[in-house]
């Protein structure tokens with residue numbers, strides 16, 4: 520049996536590297552044969568059906584779980600910021616955002632304020648966590664993860680409970696964090712058919728690695744198509760075109776210069792009305808946001 524090791528992975532910029540890593544519980548391999556590496560400034564997205572082993576793989580990366588097989592190597596003194604899929608919070612207890620930020624350790628006031636400002640919720644520092652909206656809560660978790668200036672961010676479904684417009688805003692924020700801090704990011708997507716724009720590599724998991732590559736390559740891969748069977752459709756990439764602006768009086772200024780009382784997808788003012796591949800699980804599609812099929816050269820990194 521090979522152990523997790525603190526010896527650095529290959530390559531100066533590599534933060535973490537899994538080789539043929541596997542986790543076995545109750546006589547069953549939850550994941551097996553996982554090879555992956557994440558470097559500085561790199562975004563790796565894991566997709567796969569429920570129970571595919573995405574969270575288990577994230578826990579291997581963070582060291583929450585130790586590999587029963589294979590190796591996990593992390594760069595020396597690697598600092599990891601983790602947003603888990605589930606949090607065990609006692610929702611009957613009052614908990615402010617400030618306290619949430621400090622639940623697992625000391626944090627200087629400046630770092631706390633900087634992290635909340637970076638995620639756009641500095642004004643909510645004294646708010647109770649149970650009163651936050653879905654998007655605000657995810658921003659608070661993200662703030663907590665970035666507050667200690669990690670080298671690697673591990674985000675397990677960071678847009679859960681957030682509507683479509685909120686998702687793209689959060690994805691934009693995550694890309695900004697990558698850009699400004701240069702950290703590596705492991706992101707678990709809750710959506711089989713969408714990955715965040717800016718993703719360098721997608722790994723499609725189903726107990727093992729089915730396929731990997733750029734979003735474009737995975738989209739075209741037969742394994743990806745086969746995994747999702749009759750439900751197969753292309754992998755799309757979130758991107759964000761600010762094609763309209765909400766004016767102070769509530770009206771909407773469109774990219775084409777027209778002003779209307781409201782905006783709706785399909786109203787002819789949005790340049791993606793004509794070529795959007797699919798809507799997103801019936802989420803409120805508010806027109807800010809645009810998903811392009813991978814491989815069509817439309818990616819906005």
Ligand SMILES: Nc1ncnc2c1ncn2[C@@H]1O[C@H](COP(=O)(O)OP(=O)(O)OP(=O)(O)O)[C@@H](O)[C@H]1O
Pocket residue numbers: 544545549567568569570571572573574575576604
């Ligand atoms: N400690 C454990 N003991 C036994 N089985 C486990 C344990 N932890 C997870 N599993 C099982 O391992 C499999 C993979 O779980 P995991 O949470 O990694 O999947 P996932 O891809 O993140 O799923 P989802 O998209 O539903 O969150 C599941 O079948 C789960 O029931």
